[in-house]
Structure formats: C-alpha cells, structure tokens
Amino acid sequence: MNIRLIWWTVIATLASKRLCGFKTKFTNLQCDEFDKPFATFKTCRLKALSRHQVSLNVHVQLHQVPVNNVTINAQLLRKGYDNGYKPFMYNNTADFCQFLKSSSRYMFWKIIFFKIVRPISNINHSCPFDHDIIVKDLILDSSMLELMPFPTNEYMVRLKVAAYNHYKAEVRVYLSIYD
Numbered sequence: 001m002n003i004r005l006i007w008w009t010v011i012a013t014l015a016s017k018r019l020c021g022f023k024t025k026f027t028n029l030q031c032d033e034f035d036k037p038f039a040t041f042k043t044c045r046l047k048a049l050s051r052h053q054v055s056l057n058v059h060v061q062l063h064q065v066p067v068n069n070v071t072i073n074a075q076l077l078r079k080g081y082d083n084g085y086k087p088f089m090y091n092n093t094a095d096f097c098q099f100l101k102s103s104s105r106y107m108f109w110k111i112i113f114f115k116i117v118r119p120i121s122n123i124n125h126s127c128p129f130d131h132d133i134i135v136k137d138l139i140l141d142s143s144m145l146e147l148m149p150f151p152t153n154e155y156m157v158r159l160k161v162a163a164y165n166h167y168k169a170e171v172r173v174y175l176s177i178y179d
C-alpha cells in the first residue's frame, strides 16, 4: 500500500467518525409567494417531533396547470460571524424540467433532490406538473450528513422558483448541523 493511500484511509476514517457524531435538523422555514393567481402555499410548516427531529411540510397549490416551464435558483448559505447568511459553495440556476430528466450537472443538488426530497414528495415524475406539489414529513437524519459533509453551523437553502421567466415563489429552509 502506498503512503498516500494509507493517509487517505486515515483521513476518511477520522472524517466519518466525526460526521457520525454530528446531528442535523430543520430550524426554520419561510415561504413567499409572488404571484397568487399562479401558485399559493397551503402549507409551509415545521413540526417538532422530538428534540432532535423536526419534519418539514410544504404544500403548493398550482392554479394554472399544466406547468412545464420551471426554473429554479438554488443557493446554499452559511451563517457568518455577524449572524447574517453568506453564500456558501453552491449557487445554481437550472431548468428544472431538464434537471429531472438527466445530465450530471448540478451534482450536489441532484443528490439532495433524488436522495432526500423525491422519495417523500409527489415531484416524482417529469414535467409537466398538473397537480399540487406536496412534500410531506421530510426529516433530516445524520445519515444525510454524508450527502452534506459540512462543519457544524447554521445553514440555509434558498430556492427561488420561476415559471415562464417570472419568479413565482421562494422557499427558505434553515437547518442546523450540530454536535
């Protein structure tokens, strides 16, 4: 075994031990609608199940279906020393219908979407969408930290959703990674 491989094994083992001790949960959720005739939030709520478990519930009513033109700007932000949220690592704008279909672009968001969101939502098919969008009882658990291997801190995922080139809604999901 070469020295590099040994070194990597040591680092990977330490990293996974460290991550195992970390926990993660949702801490806040905010939804804004910018075009009520197009879409409104019926539900935008966190529910505390226990000290370490908080479920996320979002129900968007679409009033002009079918929708087959969706653009999403997805940003990850991290809390800074001044308590303001600062851009952190990912800020991507993608054609969501294309994103659902294929391509290996936006790998971080792909993993988050396909591993965490899709299984507990009805966003489980390609465009168009002719029904309400429902994410129900989404819970973060520590195994998901393998997908988000970040240091302990407060984070925000901000999703700006546009259809036909106009922003329709914004969702801000706050989560904590803690020891």
Ligand SMILES: *[C@@H]1O[C@H](CO)[C@@H](O)[C@H](O)[C@H]1NC(C)=O
Binding pocket: 073, 075, 087, 091, 092, 093
């Ligand atoms: C994120 O990207 C969008 C365009 O994709 C841009 O308008 C925005 O300014 C960027 N935000 C930051 C904080 O870099």
Ligand SMILES: *[C@@H]1O[C@H](CO)[C@@H](O)[C@H](O)[C@H]1NC(C)=O
Binding pocket: 121, 122, 123, 124, 125
């Ligand atoms: C998508 O999700 C809905 C609601 O959970 C379910 O009824 C439907 O069977 C799912 N469809 C696919 C293709 O998985």
Ligand SMILES: *[C@@H]1O[C@H](CO)[C@@H](O)[C@H](O)[C@H]1NC(C)=O
Binding pocket: 069, 095, 163, 164, 165
């Ligand atoms: C979405 O709609 C806008 C405005 O009508 C248009 O400019 C854009 O090309 C459309 N995008 C796709 C992927 O169809």
